[in-house]
Amino acid sequence: MTWLEVVLRAGAVLAAFLVLPLLIGQTEHKVMAHMQGRLGPMYAGGFHGWAQLIADGVKFVQKEDITPLAADRRIFRLAPAVALVPYLVALSVVPLSPGLVAVDVPLSLLLVLAATSVGALGTLMAGWSSGNKYSLLGGLRAAAQLISYELPIVLACASVALAAGTLSVVGIGVAWSPLWLLWQLPGALVFLVAGVAELQRPPFDMPVADAELVMGAWTEYTGLRFALFLLTEYAGIVILSLLFAVLWLGGWHGPWSDSVGWLWTLLKGFAVAVVIIWIRVAWPRLREDQLQRLAWVWLVPIALGQLFLTGIGVVMGW
Amino acid sequence: MRGRGHGIPGLVKGMVTTARTGLRRTGTQEYPDVSPELPPRSRGVIALLEENCTSCMLCARECPDWCITIDSHKETIPASTAGGRERQRNVLDRFAIDFSLCMYCGICIEVCPFDALFWSPHFEYAEYDVRDLLHEKERLGEWMASVPPPAALDEKASEPAEVAAARRPQRTVPAQRAVPAQRAVPAEGDSP
Numbered sequence: 001m002t003w004l005e006v007v008l009r010a011g012a013v014l015a016a017f018l019v020l021p022l023l024i025g026q027t028e029h030k031v032m033a034h035m036q037g038r039l040g041p042m043y044a045g046g047f048h049g050w051a052q053l054i055a056d057g058v059k060f061v062q063k064e065d066i067t068p069l070a071a072d073r074r075i076f077r078l079a080p081a082v083a084l085v086p087y088l089v090a091l092s093v094v095p096l097s098p099g100l101v102a103v104d105v106p107l108s109l110l111l112v113l114a115a116t117s118v119g120a121l122g123t124l125m126a127g128w129s130s131g132n133k134y135s136l137l138g139g140l141r142a143a144a145q146l147i148s149y150e151l152p153i154v155l156a157c158a159s160v161a162l163a164a165g166t167l168s169v170v171g172i173g174v175a176w177s178p179l180w181l182l183w184q185l186p187g188a189l190v191f192l193v194a195g196v197a198e199l200q201r202p203p204f205d206m207p208v209a210d211a212e213l214v215m216g217a218w219t220e221y222t223g224l225r226f227a228l229f230l231l232t233e234y235a236g237i238v239i240l241s242l243l244f245a246v247l248w249l250g251g252w253h254g255p256w257s258d259s260v261g262w263l264w265t266l267l268k269g270f271a272v273a274v275v276i277i278w279i280r281v282a283w284p285r286l287r288e289d290q291l292q293r294l295a296w297v298w299l300v301p302i303a304l305g306q307l308f309l310t311g312i313g314v315v316m317g318w
Numbered sequence: 319m320r321g322r323g324h325g326i327p328g329l330v331k332g333m334v335t336t337a338r339t340g341l342r343r344t345g346t347q348e349y350p351d352v353s354p355e356l357p358p359r360s361r362g363v364i365a366l367l368e369e370n371c372t373s374c375m376l377c378a379r380e381c382p383d384w385c386i387t388i389d390s391h392k393e394t395i396p397a398s399t400a401g402g403r404e405r406q407r408n409v410l411d412r413f414a415i416d417f418s419l420c421m422y423c424g425i426c427i428e429v430c431p432f433d434a435l436f437w438s439p440h441f442e443y444a445e446y447d448v449r450d451l452l453h454e455k456e457r458l459g460e461w462m463a464s465v466p467p468p469a470a471l472d473e474k475a476s477e478p479a480e481v482a483a484a485r486r487p488q489r490t491v492p493a494q495r496a497v498p499a500q501r502a503v504p505a506e507g508d509s510p
Contacts, residue, residue: 035340042348282332 009102013092021234022053024241027270028234028277029053035281060227068220070131079129080221080228083122086115087235094242095170097252097261108169109161112243113154116198119232120146123200123207126229127217138216141288142200142207148295149197149204155303156191159310160184160247169243173251180248183313187306188248190299195240196276197295199233203283206291241272358466360439361422365461366413370434373408377426377435385419386426387412413455418448440464 001009029052033040045051067073093108095101105111120142127139161167163184164175197204200216208216215221218229245251245268252261286294347354356362373390389412395405427435438461445451471478477485 031340034344035336037339037342037344037346039344039346039348278333278336282336283329 010092013088013102017088017091017235017238020238021231024234024237024273024277025053026050027274028280031274031277032281035278057227060224063223065223065225066220068131071220072129072131075125075129076220077225079122079126080225080232081122082125083119083232084228084235086117086119086122087232087239090115090239091235093169094239095173095246095251096242096265097257098170098174100262101170104168104170107167109157109167109172109247112169112239113157116236116239117146117150119236120150120198122229122232123217126221130217130220132220134213134215135217135219138207138213138219141213142217144288145197145200145204145207145291148292149194149299152190152194152295152299152303153198155300155307156187156194157247159187159303159306162307162310162314165314169246173246173253176247176250176253178250178253180250184248184306184310186302187310188244190303190306191248192244192272192275194295194299195244196279197291199236199240199276201233201237201276202280203285204291205285206288209285237273237276238269241269241276242266244272245269356439356441358439358469359437360441361424361437362439362441362464363417363437363443363461364415364420364427364458365436365438365465366415366455366458367434367436367462368410368413368455368459370432371410371413372432372434373410374431376429376431380425380429382423382425383419383421385416387414387416410455413458414452415458416452417443418451436462436465438462438464439466 029040030048041049041052043049044055067076090112092102093105093111095104123142123146124139127135127137127142130136130139160172160180163180164172166172166175200207207213208218213219218226221229242265245265249268249272251265251268254261254264257264373388375388378384378386378388388410390408390410392406393409395407397404424437427437440461443451443453476482
């Protein structure tokens, strides 16, 4: 790989990292609005408010960047980067088609899981360093939630990795067959539920429960740093949706997959993202104990059962 | 969370409800672009028909939060016929409603005996400074144009008084009774 190619690939990933979350965000604005009988943004940019999030970004940049006196300054200022950058790293190994991936490393599934776990550290840092009790409670809730839901995610991913016999996301995508839709269904559901919980989105938004904790770990953040946390959330949706599309929905598999495989991945990922938005609109927030109960009583056993089933399948040679 | 009848069926029901709402047309009226269709009796603003006002002060006294200010003076009208009596009438100098105090109860409109105050559905008179919400009679008079006509009478209602009066045959005064001679100049010494 020449230097020029490295720069081009990195630039492409960065562009996707900045554009795709905005698309998801705009979709959320519109889908959520219509599901609630509203129109959503209609003015910014002229046509149905397409530029609303760009306008929001400009607004965030103009706002004063405040660091509270009681805050642990360096940690406080570093936290958004710690939350955001891992998702950028994770996006670089998510393929759109076998040939269309920024970096193809042999253990890319492990890299994605590791990187997204580091992202959770950013929330914890933000909560701890803000010098605010709401932030601290939010950060601790986030930590507890992320620890609980990391396990089902890893187990569900282990199941597909076992079925494909590789830890490379591209390799798993290549090994995918329509049979997986049935065979890996429990694992897929576990991954989707645990993934939404990992993103701390409704109905699993206990760490930012605004009625109780103002904005959780992000309470003290303003301006661009706050916007970076929001970007993290939507980048997380992008990665979760694309990963789900590639690992469980077959990514680029579909008619004319040789020529428009990348489009299939994007479409499937978009559909998953819409489902995540839809869940947010339809379901109420779980209480903290219900949240933990769901993870340990339901998701972990189901994921273990899926792993067992996959093991049998692999040994029997399905 | 997992009581009978809740759990998964409840979650699915929530998804179906939101999806159905999402596919339906929204009821949003895009206000600045599309003006709302207000019912004719909407309480938007209070308009003043200055000609009807006699400065009787009933509205100002009945107003629960005293948001109406009225200034007037008396003018003497010379007698229209020779030897007649001079008359006095009130002339309205100032009529102001402070819409930052007004609570739109409509008592002033109900209480006005001369139909000088009216509800208008016009509502776009927001200001940046609360002090600018004190509106004088000129502004209140401009809003008369937006007052809708009164609702039609019921089918079998009696005619409005002014229509009935106009329909009544003209009163013809008999010539000999026009100046009743015996009573016009009472004879001296007559006791009433």
